[in-house]
Each structure stands twice: as structure tokens, then as C-alpha cells.
Amino acid sequence: MAKERHTLEDMKRIAKEIRKDIIRMTHAAGSGHPGGSLSSVEIMVALYFDVMKHDPKNHNWEERDRFVLSKGHVCPVLYSTLARSGYFNPDELMTLRKLGSRLQGHPDRKKLPYLEISCGSLGQGLSIAVGMAIGMRMDKRNPRVYCLMGDGELQEGQIWEAAMSAAHYKLDNLCGIVDVNGLQIDGETKDVMNMDPLPDKWKAFGWNVIEAEGHEIDSMIKAFREAEKFKGKPTVILAKTVKGKGVDFMEHEAGWHGKAPDDDQKKRALECLGE
């Protein structure tokens, strides 16, 4: 199956559309998580529009790469990315969090079949990704497994259990990405529960570590390609990002973790995004 090639300009344009979707969706829902969704946009665009093998017309394709969203609350960015990739009509994005919607407040794979997992309780996704990677390895299958985590999420002990098992089983078909935006609900991660030094921690757990600019699509693509080539260890890409990226009054603000923009804020946000 032929994969559409997207230019960098194309992907930047898509990223902008996704940001607008995030603002509109959360506004329409009256709740949701714009901050962490906005910080993950380029990561998602790089994956779905360049790096991953997948087919929007055949979501069950056995040979597809697997994407696990461990930081489940940023599902707005995942839903928008899926819609913009062609999995479903972007109009449906406005049903986010509404009763009967396929787009639940946190991913529900039974309601939206294009999701690999149901999640929202942080710290669980990496283990699932490890299981997928082990399963692929058992059958000598090609698909790669990608798992996007938040940096605050790394405070959950289960992440480190999964990190240990990934290294123990030498899962070089697994690539973790950490959206390092430096913020969580109660403030800056370094003040709430300091996790520095992050690269050292992952290295100590036996992972190959790549530090990348989280808002530069080409930097992310380069990192993903490097990860593909690295053998013998799983790779984690520590993506340096800005929470709320793209909307000036949301950037670097912990308060925009889980709050939807009101009418006025939506208008200002969309203006920032070029509308």
C-alpha cells in the first residue's frame, strides 16, 4: 500500500489545523486538556504523517505500527490527528466528551476502533506497549510500537517497571516518547516532584536516549529514524516542548492543563493560530 508523502510545509500546516481542532473541541466540550494536547502536536504529526506505517482505510491492518497514548488525557490531539489522517470525519471532533460520543474524555477503544488502548489512568501505557513489542518479537513480526508519555506521568512507578522490562527484553522495536513540557497540574514538575536528571535515568534503565526539539517536525522525524536503526535497546525520545504551544496565553501555564477555553479565549486562541 502506498503511503502519501507529506512535505515539511504540509505537515506544519496540518499541525496548525490540529491546534485549531484542539481549541475548538475543548471549547465545544466545555472541558478537556488543551495544554498537554498542544505540546504533543508535532510529535503526533511526525508519527502519523511520516514515520508510522498505517492505513486510515484499514485500521485493523496487521502490519501497522502501533501507537499507544499513555498520557491519555491529551486525546484531543490524538482524535484530531486521526481525523486529519483520514480515519473519520473531522466534523465528529465537536462531539468530544458528549454523551454517546465515540470521542470519550479519555480514550475508549471500544467506542472508537482506531485506538489501540483505553487509558487515562497515568503510568499504564508503557507496559502495554512493552507487551505489544514482546508479542511482535515472539512472532518475528515487523511492526514497531510507539508510546507517548507525559513527563509528569513518569512519576508513576509503573512506568519504571515497564522501562526495566523493555530493556531486559531488549525491545528495540519499541520507541517511547516523553513530552517534556515541564509542567503538571500542581505546577512545575521540578517543584512538584523533581525527576531530573531524566536522560540519565532512562540511560540507567538501559534505554537508548535521544533528546529532540519537540516542536520541530524534522527534528522529531530524525529522532524517530535514529530510533528505528538502533539495535539491542529500546529508545526513548525526550522531546523538549512547551505546554500550550501555539497559543500565547496558554504557553508555559500549568493552569491550562485541564481547562477548556471560554468563548473569548477560544477567539483569541484561534487568532493566535492564524484565523
Next chain:
Amino acid sequence: MKSGLNPKMELVKNLYGEVDEIPTRNGYGHGLVELGKKNRDVVVLCADLSDSTRALWFAKEYPERFVEVGIAEQDMMGIAAGLAAVGKIPFVSTYGVFCTGRAWDQMRTTVAYGDFNVKIGGAHGGVSVGADGATHQSLEEIALTRVLPNMKVIVPTDYLETKKATFEAARIRGPVMLRFGREKVPVITTDKTPFRVGKSETYRFGEDVTIFACGPMVYEALMAAKELEKKKIDARVINMHTIKPIDSESILKAARETGAIVTAEEHQAAGGFGSAISEVIVENYPVPIKRVGVLDRFGESGHPDELMAEFNLKGTDIVRAVENVMERKRR
């Protein structure tokens, strides 16, 4: 009117005499090995307890399909879901306290909410775990798992039934919790004894009272029924191995036909097997009911036999409970 043991159940011939005793965990272990032979998709996971859960037997035969995760049950539950997502039939093996306690959120959100085809082998259920004491004696698994949508909960009665339950768990779709024990317990069934998930089986006919039991308490219930004969009480004994989905029909039939119910489980009386049955009775056909189970205590160290007596989980305790409901029935 039918009386005595139900011949269709093909229970062991000398049920009231010398019976073989085999730990139910061995049924799990052997079940897994046989499954592994027939089905290449079956994989087994363990968290540093492969010998005592008997997952080791599978590990020895099929090392390429065995995943050791170390002392990390939450990770294990997630890894199992990931394996299920790519087409495997994973069996998570650890003690009941750890799979249903330590990894409860993972069981809930990752496995049950995600509706992944993960099977949970919860070993070391009950006080009969023995000397290890309370921390390892799981008395809450039935309560903790039956509240999860999509989860099926099975407590097989003996070695053979545990093997059958292991096969069935692999055959049916979706998350399954299997609860079994550490100590050797009487083998009361045979290869021909029926076992169907969700369908309870009447092991002994009776018209005066019905004793619903699961796990090793089925044997205790049959012994109690024998004792009750002397008191001219004719007790129906039903093996209700599946707590979820519960066989409401047999519960209501028992309530209508016998008018008094006793439940027996090696588990907290609150919230578990007896509570599940009570819910059906109370809402549809209230009759006197008494739950035999652990009465809001943690377990403790001791010899398995001593502990079963200490925690009032013997046939004699069931007899007393029957006398209680019979008396209330008469009022």
C-alpha cells in the same frame, strides 16, 4: 422426588470416604501446559512466583512463550494487555492479593475497560495458604473482581475443575479471573463432571435448604449435607463456580423450591460470593439466607487445616448456618 447425590454429575465414587487430594494450583499448572500444546497463541506471564503458581511447568515446556516480569504485577497486567492486543491469549499468574490488589487499577482500566483478552490466574486464595499469614492470604478477590464490567469470575472446586476452568478461560472471549488455592484439597469431580462457565451444577438434590458453595467449600458443603441427613434435613448442594456471570436461575429456583439458603466461601463474607447470591435473592425472592465466610478479619499464620477451623470454614460451620436458616424459615 430425587434425593442424594446427583448421578449426572459423575462425582468420585467414594466421596464420603478416602478421596485424593491435589492442590487446585496444580490444575492451573497442568491446564496451562495442555493449553500450550494445543494453542500456540497461549502465553504465560509470571511475577517471580512461577513455582508456587505452577506457571513454571508451562515455562519449562514453552520457554519462548513465557514472560517473566519480576516483582512487578502492575507491569505484568499491562504487558498481558499488550500481548492480547497483538493476538495472544495471555495468562497472568501471581497470588490473588497481588493481581487483584496491587494491580487493581490495571485490571480495571487497562484490562477490563479495554476489554482485553487477558486471563488472570489468581493463586493462593483463602486462609488455607497457611503459614505465610494475612499478607499472602487473599480474602477479597471475588469482591474486587466481580464489580468490574466485562470481567468473568470463576472459583473452581478441585484440581480437575481448575484444569477445565483454565481451558474454558482460554476458549471464551474477554477478561477472566480464576481463583484457586495453595493446599491440597479433595478431588470430588471426575473428567465426566460437567463444567460450563456461568452454569452452576447441582451436586446433591435436596428440598429443605440449598447450600451454594465455591472452591474447596463445595466439599465441605457435601460433608455438611451428609451430617444434616442425621438431623433429617435434606440439603441441596450446588457448586456455583462462576460468580460472574451468576446463574440467577438456579438461585431463584433454589429459593422457590427450598425456601432457605446458605452460601459458603473461603473469602470475606462481605462483598463476595454470598453477597452476590444475596443480591439476587433479596431483589427477587427473599428467603432466609446465611453467608459462611470470613467475618471481617484478616487471615493469620497457622496450619491450613487449623486455619479453616479457626475461621469457621468447615462443614460443621455450614451445618450451624443451615440450622440458623431453617429456624428462621420456620418462624
